[in-house]
Amino acid sequence: MLVRLEQRPEASKSMIYVSPLIAVVLTVLTAMVMFALLGVYPVKAIETFFIEPVSSLDGLAELLVKATPLVLIGVGLSLGFQANVWNIGAEGQLVIGALAGGGLALAFFDQQSIFLVPAMLVCGVLGGMAWAAIPAWLKTRYNTNEILTSLMLTYVGLLVLSYLVHGPWKDPQGMNFPESRLFHDSALLPILIDETRLNVGALIALFVVVLGWILISRHIIGFQIKVIGMAPMAASFAGFKEKRLIWLTLLISGGCAGLAGVIELSGAIGQIVPSISPGYGFTAIIVAFLGRLHPVGVLFAGLLMALTYLGGDSAQITMNLPNAVTGVFQGMLLFFLLASDVLIKYRVRFGAPKINTEAAE
């Protein structure tokens, strides 16, 4: 029997949503084989990885805390990716945004004000935007490749952070540790559930998802983003300004990353430390694609990715598995997703091609 891939007359709309689910199922199955080979009982391993981390209130809260930056950045990036603007430097924009917001908290470390947190959030957004504005300006002015410039600026951003925590912003009473002062209470995001780290940031992320959804599906800017990504010539025919959209998408994604940074700082960490993010800015790229570049998809993908972080920790602690398991999971997920995306444009057929047999002779 012959198995063939046959081109669909029209791309399958349902497959766009089914394909990520297929990818998740295949990832889990493959992971079970992998666990078995590692000498661990597969079902138990999957339970440790996917169920255990979220079987307590604290675990669930932690999942949301980790998903918050992923979703925030993922929504911003997905808008840019749809317009073929490849901002790879969200990690750097996150750091600079965090520094802008954190700097404000340090400047007013001895003062109480209900305006401090909102002002920090605004500074975070502006910081991320400023960092993303550099690749935007270089691209629109000198036609540089934003993939390279935004990525390189990430390392610059990390060095700025390093300089500040080792130098001017180091806590004067901190025994020379490379950390800033602890933020004052009024510089911390309100906690939603006591005894957990779940903070208002999660609600902000949810709000950004809704905002992004409305923008991409109903607003003229979202329409322009889609058209310029799918058919640049049609965009110029319609009179959409490409440069303006490059600026806009980079500023939005940079702003989202900056916001994520300041939320992580003021919601989950509480001071400026040398390592603010475990690579959220990069993981968010996978989140954006896994979520089909759609804000609602990004929400689910962000939760799933957050779970692989937690699952990796949990597998490490209880089953003695290496931490690399997290990376393996994320890699497999992306791999299977790309593979099952073939089914959007093709369908599987069994047997020889059907033809009008009476015409054969």
Added chain:
Amino acid sequence: MADTPRLELIGITKAYPGVIANNNVSLKIMPGEIHALLGENGAGKSTLVKFIYGVQKADAGRVLWEGQEVQIASPNAARKLGVGMVFQHFSLFDAMTVEENIALGISPELTKGDLSGRIREVSLQYGLPLDPSRYVHTLSVGERQRIEVVRCLLQDPRLLIMDEPTSVLTPQEVDELFKTLRRLSEEGVSILYISHKLEEIKSLCHTATIMRMGEVVAECTPENETARSMAEMMMGADLVSPERTGRKVDGAIKLELRDLNVVSTHQHGTDLKDINLTVRAGEVLGVAGIAGNGQRELMEVLTGEVSCENPTAVLVDGIAAGRMDPNERRAAGVGLVPEERLGHGAVPDMSLWENAFLSAATRMNLTKNGFIQVAASTEFAEKVVEEFRVKTPGVTHFATSLSGGNLQKFIVGREIMQGPGVIVVLQPTWGVDAGSAAAIRQALINMAAEGAAVLAVSQDLEELFEISDRIAVICEGRMSEARLAENVTVEEIGLLMAGIGLEGEPAHAG
């Protein structure tokens, strides 16, 4: 021997998902015969030819080559049998010479020895003047086609396939080509000639096979048919010629180009030089010209995708529009139809209503505070579909799901339904089936009759003579004076297209 066909196809069938491109197609080509393969776009001509040239495999059917059953597995195998093909789109390297290009496209044995001598010999013998040492980018389109023909002839073909060879030629160049083809035919070379230009087929071909929707519907001797009767066989329906009321060329000036000079933004593009043109209310102005003579640049300037340095180089209703972007022009009342349907005039993977929104958002007020008015856009798209008889299951379907003719009707309709005072159309019916083409031409004529100014840029002279009140010619970026259509002949237009000025007019040839 003369009774054995050079090539015989029996029961060729090829199915793609959802369509049968060829259904039980049989065809016989005798030695020395010029055989026309005639049909609308999508009738299955290309599929059949790809099969003969070994580019594609059929699902069923047999091929006899001079009485022997053969399998043509690849273009190489086809060339070995003696099949040569001149494609509609040339595959030439601009930065190489004629000889180098020919050497690249033929079997290595043939490149040995004095290739340029043989090129000269063949080109002289068949009246295809060609200098082997010239660089391709310096050649006209007609000359480039000669390279392809000579390349085939060097391999001593016994069957030559020509796919729409005249679409890029001036009428004079067409005559030259026909002489060559007739000569080849006298020498016993069979020619499979694919075209939808009926007058050409009548004058050139001995027999014709007519295809419709993947099947052979008729075989005829073109000499004994009229262009009309063949068109009707091709369409399977009666052909309606566009109707028009009296010509009107004295309306108010709606669109004016004044000393328009534009440097092309494309590689190997054509700069526009000193173009002056007026289009008046109530008239259709046709612009003829061979592809690549500045039509694309002209269209970009008219749509506003490229802006002019001088704002008064383009005037719409007397208002300087040279620096307006496409949306400002639409607001000023200009409707625009670009050449490429998919990817330029419409977004392939977007629904019809979104594609209606694409160009109609400004003029039809389809946004509110920046938000898309989905209901209003859908309604507008549905009106276009209904008014222009676009065949589609609904406006939520993607633009790619429509056939070329239906999509073009939708795009033209989308612009017309916005009620513009000026409409600019590039290649209005390029690659469109005859039925849709007739409908589009009629719609343009009707627009003019209702008082709009229509500017149609086309390579199809038959079409221009059918719809235009006045005709101008663009050649190497210069525009000839527009003349009344009834006072100008196809030959005169042909000379202008080739860059040879008419008497009393300065020659525009560069």
